[in-house]
Amino acid sequence: MSAEQKKIIRKSILESRSQLNPQERRVSELRILEQFERLDLITPYNTFLVYSSFGHEINTWPIIDYLYHHNKTVVFPKVNLTHKALALFVVKHKGFLTTGLWDILEPNEDVCDLISIKDIDFILVPGLAYDKEGYRIGYGGGYYDKLLGQQDCNAYTLSIAFDIQRVERIPFEPFDRPIHSLITEKKIYYFNHPSHG
Numbered sequence: 338m339s340a341e342q343k344k345i346i347r348k349s350i351l352e353s354r355s356q357l358n359p360q361e362r363r364v365s366e367l368r369i370l371e372q373f374e375r376l377d378l379i380t381p382y383n384t385f386l387v388y389s390s391f392g393h394e395i396n397t398w399p400i401i402d403y404l405y406h407h408n409k410t411v412v413f414p415k416v417n418l419t420h421k422a423l424a425l426f427v428v429k430h431k432g433f434l435t436t437g438l439w440d441i442l443e444p445n446e447d448v449c450d451l452i453s454i455k456d457i458d459f460i461l462v463p464g465l466a467y468d469k470e471g472y473r474i475g476y477g478g479g480y481y482d483k484l485l486g487q488q489d490c491n492a493y494t495l496s497i498a499f500d501i502q503r504v505e506r507i508p509f510e511p512f513d514r515p516i517h518s519l520i521t522e523k524k525i526y527y528f529n530h531p532s533h534g
Contacts, residue, residue, distance in 0.1 A: 343474055346504060350465045350474075353501045354393045362499075365522035369497050370399045372520050379403075382459040382493060384410040384452070386425060389434070389442035395497050397461065405431070412452055415443045416480065423480050425452050455489035462496045462516055468507040471515030471528030485514040493517050 357365075385404050390397040404411050414423040416438045426444035428434060437443035462481055464473035473496065475481055484490065494514070500521040509515075519526040 346466050346474055350502050365499055366396055368522040369520050372525055373400055379407045384456060384458050386412045386457045386460045388463050391441050413444045423484050427452050454487050457492045460492045460494045462494050464496050466502055466504050467498060467519050468504050472507040472509045472513060474507055486512050
């Protein structure tokens with residue numbers, strides 16, 4: 338897929354998502370949280386990589402609070418601009434987060450411990466658009482593509498999105514890794530790929 342095609346999809350989804358009215362958003366976010374809880378992901382997994390939502394993204398904090406409440410190990414990413422990569426830190430308390438790049442909350446390195454991707458068993462993956470095979474388009478930085486493509490990454494991958502963020506097809510590169518499942522306000526979508534193991 339050309340960079341121009343991706344740009345068109347990003348623009349379209351960003352516009353659609355920003356036009357959702359606040360009441361509609363709240364109802365959809367509540368349904369997504371309910372479906373997340375119904376999946377009972379707290380039983381099979383212990384170490385969760387999450388992200389702090391910003392802009393018109395679905396609010397991730399109800400899910401994060403749910404994980405803290407159930408005493409799960411919660412990990413947040415920190416952008417390393419030099420290496421164009423994400424460094425991962427265990428965040429034991431929300432007070433250990435600080436406003437970072439692009440005004441997104443990220444770990445305070447002074448009070449948080451680094452953790453390796455091989456020790457993560459669940460990743461909440463951000464994205465803008467998703468297709469029927471579980472392939473996604475992010476914001477264009479490639480940070481999560483790089484993270485999910487690491488050989489040591491064996492985590493279960495799940496995204497949350499509004500149903501309007503689903504598209505028919507996203508052409509992908511051989512190195513792209515589809516997610517395992519997607520929760521929208523309408524349903525839970527599961528994607529089966531041999532490469533997932």
